Every structure is written in structure tokens, then in C-alpha cells.
Amino acid sequence: MPKLPITTYTIGSYPMYPTSTSNTPRIEIPANNNSNIKIIITEATPSESDIPHGKHVCETNHTYNGRITPSKSSNALPAIEAVEIPSSNTRNIYRNIHPDLTNSTISNWNMTERSLLTCDSIYRNEATDFIVPEKDRIRVIVRVRPLNDRELENPKDPSTVLRCEGENSIIAEGGQHNRRFTFDSVFDEASTQEEVFQYSGIKRLVDLAIEGYVATCFAYGQTGSGKTHTMVGPGGAAIFRMDTNYRTNNFGIAPRAISYLFDRLREKTERTNSPYYIRVAYCEIYNEQIRDLIRPENPDPLQVRGSIEDGFFVENLYQTYIETIDELLTILEEGELNRAMASHQLNDMSSRSHAMLSIQIEQDLQGYDDPQEQMTRQGKLTFVDLAGSEKVKASHSKGKQLVETNNINKSLLTLGTCISALSDPRMRNGHVPYRESKLTRLLADSLGGHGITLMLACVSPSILCENESLSTLRYANRAKNIENAPLIKTDSKENVINRLKLEVRKLKDENLELRHKLGGQTNNNLPKLKNRNDLGSQASLRSSGSIEAYERQDTHGRLNGATTQKIRSHHETLARENEKLTRQLYQRDRQQQGQSNGKRVVVVEDEDRIHRTSPPSNRHVVRAYVDPADDEILEYVRRPSYASRYRTVRNRNPHEGSPERRTTIIRRAREQ
């Protein structure tokens, strides 16, 4: 359905309390005949730092159709959140104000025109709705992928059994009766990645994560139904070698949302002068074991723990602060490369694990009631690309793959049982079997908890997948009934600093141990531990203080404004050092392992371009461990050359790479 263009205005700030009512200048909002006018007040209070812990004077970025109602959470001032004036005439904004505020002054509003892209309709069938009610149901969208070659060539019947109708209905045809399902949005075979990004509601999720909510977007569906395609892009990591611009072309919802997140944070920081810190973790659940995708060498499986404050979380999961979008996308790409993949009858590149990318957005705030109180808001945005359920009869999985399939199916079954229990009002307060799998424990807050959730259900329209697609649609339909009770996540600044301090200490100890291990080896190219003071030498480039220096306070006894910035920066540097040392140790161990097998191992680095004409940003650096005597490549590791950080990529199949590249690598190994 074509949408009327919407011109969006932003009101940067306005007086917090109503002042004199007469003779105040009124703001006239121009309109023309062809457009709706939407006014979005992005700053509800004079300064961002006044937004208190869990007590917004008003939620931001919310629009109403022609009227304003007070915010439920506000007990001080009716919330002026937004006004939408769908009129073709010039209108006076006063007409649309809540009665309580009529005649109160809205002088000094500072209005600027803003992009047409942001804050438009989040679903194609629904007006923008950024407000978070006390109960927020899970939003569900469905995407139907096009038939693939195997389905088109199906000698039995290449027909489709799913038909999208309008923007939110899908009809499952076949059997005796057609069954119609209704979702928040439905995307047919012809839908583009950009359309899914624009109208899936993901922008709402990003905006709310910035506001401090815990937001999750997860992709669900049978194997080969298009989850990774929709979430990351075609081929997962491969997309980073095909497309250069993550805002365009074939990139999936996660890279687009990340780009949107950085744009929004930049805008907000410019306006409020209050910085954000981004912390990233990436892990996979493979055969019911949790593995780190950023530091894949870490041999110890990670454990899920639970606490009253944090709910379920992965203990000791490596987390790193990042500053740029490139760093975050590098983590996404390399995590995808490290993910367990396999090829089977239904998908050449099938994900064998559930992957979770978590982006924590931290912002330090001053308390609302008590300006001495200092808080840190900790919104989180998580993308979950689930492994697909699979019928062994159809996928022909055997051996290791069969074990993977059984584990995938088992955890998805538990997820399905949780969804069924939570969607049934009679059962949701009873026992929900979250604890029966690691996946459901980690998704507990997103399903019936305090988060905000978007489910992307992916289906194939083929008659070959009729049962699986119907099953996905049924679960998606149930998921619509799940209600969450969203809460903004904040913690006292002191707690945050204390936790960071512990992490910094742990990283220092780990780095010390790694250096000790490396110090014992003979290769002079590898760093040696000199003395304890040498630790954190890189850190000192960015952070000059010791831990104690973090605690410096201002004259009012408040923690110094630079305190958390400093400790985060120190954390980041130590984390990078940790990655580097872990990688060096890993390399050293590989070489020693080769030597103990009677092989001479040479490391060759080379640049790899998928296509001769690939731009530099698409090149990869290949590191190969080679035994030149046997003309054997023992291991092949690749990383994107544009990566601003050097991360480790899990060892790949030694037979990877073109024959020409392999010949070049072996020749270069012989020359060494």
C-alpha cells in the first residue's frame, strides 16, 4: 500500500515546566497538501542527563495521531511526546495538546527538519509506535523466500503453498482448508532486504535499546528457510566479501540495524553531548555447549549462570568495547566465519549452531531525584540467528552432523514448548521449561520477561516444505500472544565501575599468564614477558592511570566524569591485548604441534581477493600453516584486510582456497 510521504520535524528541547501562558510565541507548523507532518520530540527533558533511572518524564520518539496523552510513567508532568498532524492545512500545534497542557507555554522550542528516513512507519500496516506499554507483546514478522533451484526442479510439483495477501496476512493453501495467519508484517518472495529493514520494526528495537531496554531480534524457521540471509545477508560472512556498502545491496537486517544504531547515537551525542559506550559479545550454542565467537581459541566451554539482577547470562563471555561501526561489523563477519557450518541436502551453507550477537549500549546519567546519584543506563540489542530445525530423512545427516541435528532439534523443541506455554494465558504463570536448554535460558528475558522482542519467522513457499512452513507459522502465530513487561536497565555508576574493575583485573591476570606461556617459547618474534610493570603497556597509551586513579572524585564527592570513560578505555586496551596474546599463543601451539608430528611448519601470509577486481576493502589476508616438505597446507585462516582490529578466525578447512592460491602459498613457504 503506498504511503503518504511524511515530513518529520524534531523538537530538540523545550522548557521542562509550563511557564506563563499568555503572549508566548506559538509555533506554526507548515504543511503542504501532499504530506503528513509528524513532530517528534526527541528530548523530553532539558538535558539527557536528567532522565532518571526508570522514570522517564516521557518516552521519546513517540507519535500519536493528532493528540497527546500523558505518559503513564510520569507523575510530574504530562508527557509531551509527539504530535502527528495528518492535515493538509497549516495547523497550530496547540490544538493537539493534552488538555492539561493547554495554554502552557511551549516557547523556545527549537525545531529542525529531520530526515525522512527515521521514525517512519515501523510496520507497513501500522503507524509509528515507539511507546512502550507496561505489557508489550512480541512482534512477529514473516518472510517468505523465493523457491530455490532444488524446489523449482522438483519433478513432483514445483508449486508453492504459501500466498501473501496484503501487508500482514499469509495464507497456507493446500489440504482441505486454506488457513490464514495474520502477523505484524508479512514479506513475500519479492521483498528486498531494505524493505524488511524498513518495515520489520527493527528500528523501533534499536531506538528502544538506546533508551535502555533489552531488545532482541531472533530469526526462526526450518533449515534453508532464509534466516541467515535475512539476518546477515546471503551466505552469512560471504556477504562481506560481495558487498562493500553495508547500508545497501544485499546486507541483512543486522548490519543495517548496526548502521542505523551508529547514526542514531551520533545524532544523539551531538545533541546531548553525552557519550555512549558500546560493548560487544558474540557466542554460539553448538551441541549444547557455548563457544565464544570473538575469541574462538578459548578452549573452555562457557556456562550459563543466573542471577536475580541479570537473569540468565553467559559467564566469562568475552566482551569488548568498540568505537566504530567497522569494528562491530568486523566482529559480526569474523564471528560468522567462526560459526559452525556444514553442507547438507537442504542447504549448502547450513548454520549448525544458534548464534547470539549482543551489543550493549551504555550511557552515564545523573540521577533525577538526586543529582548526586549517578547511574549507568545499559540498553542491549541482541541478534539471534537460530540454527534451523531439520528432518533427518530430508537432510540425510549422518555422524557428526546427525549429533548436531539432534541437538538443534532438541533445543528448538524446548523453545517451541516455551512459546506454547507462554502464549497460553492459562499456562503462562505456571511452569515454563526455560531451564531445559541453554537457548531458552538465554532467551528467557526476551520471551515473557522484561525485554522487547521481534521474531523473524522465515519460511519456504515450496510444497516440499509444506509441513515445516506450517509448523513455523503456527509457532509464530503463538508467539504473537507472548507478553513481556519491558523495563529499562540501569545500574548505579559505582556498581558498573566495580564490575569493570573486576574485569580489568581478570584481563590483566589472564594477560600475565598468557605472556608467561609465550615467554617460555623460543621464537624471538613473539613477545616476552619482561616484568609485571610491562603489563598493560599498551593500555598506558590510552589510559595513564592505575585502577586507583579511576576512583578520583570531584569536589562534591561525585565520581569524576572521566572515571568510567577511563576504565572502559583501559578495559578495551587490555581486551585487545588479550586477543593478540591468545592468537600468538595459538599460532605458537599450532607450530609446535606440527613440529611434534615431524612437520616443519611455516606461516605464510598472503592477500586474497575473491574477484580480481574486488576493491581493497574486500580483500582478505590469508594465513596458512604449511609443511613445505609435504606440499601440505595444514591450516588456513582468513581475515578481512579492512578490519581495523586484528582478530582471530577459527581454523578453516586446509583445502580451502583456489588451486592457484594454494600453489602460490606452498611456493612461498618453500622460499622461507
Ligand SMILES: Nc1ncnc2c1ncn2[C@@H]1O[C@H](COP(=O)(O)OP(=O)(O)OP(=O)(O)O)[C@@H](O)[C@H]1O
Ligand atoms: N529472501 C531470499 N531471497 C533470495 N535468496 C534467499 C532468500 N532467503 C534465503 N535465500 C537463499 O536460500 C539459501 C538458504 O538460506 P539461509 O542459509 O539463510 O537459510 P537458513 O534458514 O539460515 O538455514 P540454516 O538453518 O540451515 O542455517 C541461501 O542460499 C540464501 O541466500
